[in-house]
Amino acid sequence: MTYSLPTRLAHAGRTVTVPGGQPVNPPVVRASTVLFDSVAQQREARARRDTERLFTYGARGNPTSFALEDTVTTLEGGYRTRLFPSGLAAAAMTILAYVRPGQHVLLPDCVYEPVRNLADGFLRQQGIATDFYAADGSDLDAKLRPETRLVYVEAPGSLTYEMCDLPALAARAHAHGALVAADNTWGSGMLYRPLALGADISLMAATKYLGGHSDVMMGTVCTTEAVWQPLTAMADAFGMCVSPDDAYLVQRGIRSLGARLAQHEASALTIAHWLLTHPEVADVFCPALPHDPNHALWQRDCHGTNGLLSFTLRSRAPVAPEHFVDCLRLFGIGASWGGFESLAMLADMRRARSVTDWSSRCAVVRLHIGLEAVTDLISDLTQAFVAISQIEAVETHS
Numbered sequence: 001m002t003y004s005l006p007t008r009l010a011h012a013g014r015t016v017t018v019p020g021g022q023p024v025n026p027p028v029v030r031a032s033t034v035l036f037d038s039v040a041q042q043r044e045a046r047a048r049r050d051t052e053r054l055f056t057y058g059a060r061g062n063p064t065s066f067a068l069e070d071t072v073t074t075l076e077g078g079y080r081t082r083l084f085p086s087g088l089a090a091a092a093m094t095i096l097a098y099v100r101p102g103q104h105v106l107l108p109d110c111v112y113e114p115v116r117n118l119a120d121g122f123l124r125q126q127g128i129a130t131d132f133y134a135a136d137g138s139d140l141d142a143k144l145r146p147e148t149r150l151v152y153v154e155a156p157g158s159l160t161y162e163m164c165d166l167p168a169l170a171a172r173a174h175a176h177g178a179l180v181a182a183d184n185t186w187g188s189g190m191l192y193r194p195l196a197l198g199a200d201i202s203l204m205a206a207t208k209y210l211g212g213h214s215d216v217m218m219g220t221v222c223t224t225e226a227v228w229q230p231l232t233a234m235a236d237a238f239g240m241c242v243s244p245d246d247a248y249l250v251q252r253g254i255r256s257l258g259a260r261l262a263q264h265e266a267s268a269l270t271i272a273h274w275l276l277t278h279p280e281v282a283d284v285f286c287p288a289l290p291h292d293p294n295h296a297l298w299q300r301d302c303h304g305t306n307g308l309l310s311f312t313l314r315s316r317a318p319v320a321p322e323h324f325v326d327c328l329r330l331f332g333i334g335a336s337w338g339g340f341e342s343l344a345m346l347a348d349m350r351r352a353r354s355v356t357d358w359s360s361r362c363a364v365v366r367l368h369i370g371l372e373a374v375t376d377l378i379s380d381l382t383q384a385f386v387a388i389s390q391i392e393a394v395e396t397h398s
């Protein structure tokens with residue numbers, strides 16, 4: 001009998017066995033040194049550790065992180081998973097594992113901004129050519145080159161949640177001899193499953209919904225069996241590992257992922273529909289809204305939405321977006337998302353996009369809707385809208 005994903009997540013990762021009864025959760029095993037019974041046993045373990053997952057040294061993982069790897073593999077539906085100290089490290093290591101100097105990487109215009117900066121900076125300095133393609137993938141054919149080795153995908157995209165047709169994009173990339181790596185942080189493995197849609201590699205910032213409590217940094221990369229070896233070899237070469245305490249926190253977070261996402265979705269949808277009717281709001285970006293240009297692909301490929309949504313203000317006053325965010329009392333001002341609490345952030349889309357022209361639109365307000373009561377969040381937004389309508393009134397009179 002195959003159980004559904006929420007059921008499997010409640011039971012995944014019980015890979016540690018001890019004599020007697022078993023704990024519900026994997027224990028935190030702190031270790032750098034691992035002891036062997038004999039030189040021969042150690043030699044044998046070292047000979048096997050590049051191809052098998054063995055507990056041989058702390059930098060190669062520990063039983064707590066192995067348990068989390070298994071849970072993430074369940075979530076992503078892949079072959080195996082490696083853990084990284086942050087989501088950005090996971091993205092950087094993924095690109096470095098598959099692309100060599102002289103080769104070319106394509107990234108979507110809607111990519112998470114630090115990955116854009118990595119592509120524009122470090123990768124180019126290393127002789128790896130990088131280009132950005134339209135977030136919907138429409139210009140992919142024109143941008144693929146003979147030396148393109150990797151097509152990076154982020155769907156839905158950062159800040160404005162653009163979708164691409166991943167199965168079609170993956171088919172074109174594969175026909176061209178390129179691999180496809182997807183940043184699945186938005187989908188968290190429950191709302192979107194890139195490996196089932198044709199990607200070879202799926203990575204996530206576990207810092208966001210997997211951890212879920214704004215208290216741990218981690219990245220995960222899960223691949224298909226065919227492309228596993230370069231990823232795991234790169235992680236070993238760079239000594240990429242996570243502490244067992246952090247692995248424990250993420251494992252614990254994942255147990256409630258489905259329940260949390262359902263609540264984030266319900267509240268975010270309520271607020272998205274409310275914003276749509278608000279006279280101060282120009283655009284609302286959320287692929288679950290029927291008017292959103294990404295809605296059809298979202299409906300086809302996603303299994304729900306999360307707590308993220310963005311919007312622009314109708315006000316042309318340049319100070320309005322910043323004033324709006326400053327006026328919020330329940331929403332914290334801070335980067336990241338995926339925790340239990342609501343956050344607001346201003347995004348400068350002119351810096352975040354190079355293919356799409358955002359110059360004529362004002363700054364985007366990005367909200368993460370947390371687990372607070374939605375009525376309280378709407379009251380908070382309401383008083384901030386009142387505050388900005390007052391600055392407009394002042395400006396019109398002066």
Ligand SMILES: *Cc1c(COP(=O)(O)O)cnc(C)c1O
Binds near residue numbers: 208
């Ligand atoms: C936050 C984020 C990352 C990076 O994760 P960190 O753990 O903060 O380094 C990568 N991709 C996306 C889409 C993100 O939102």
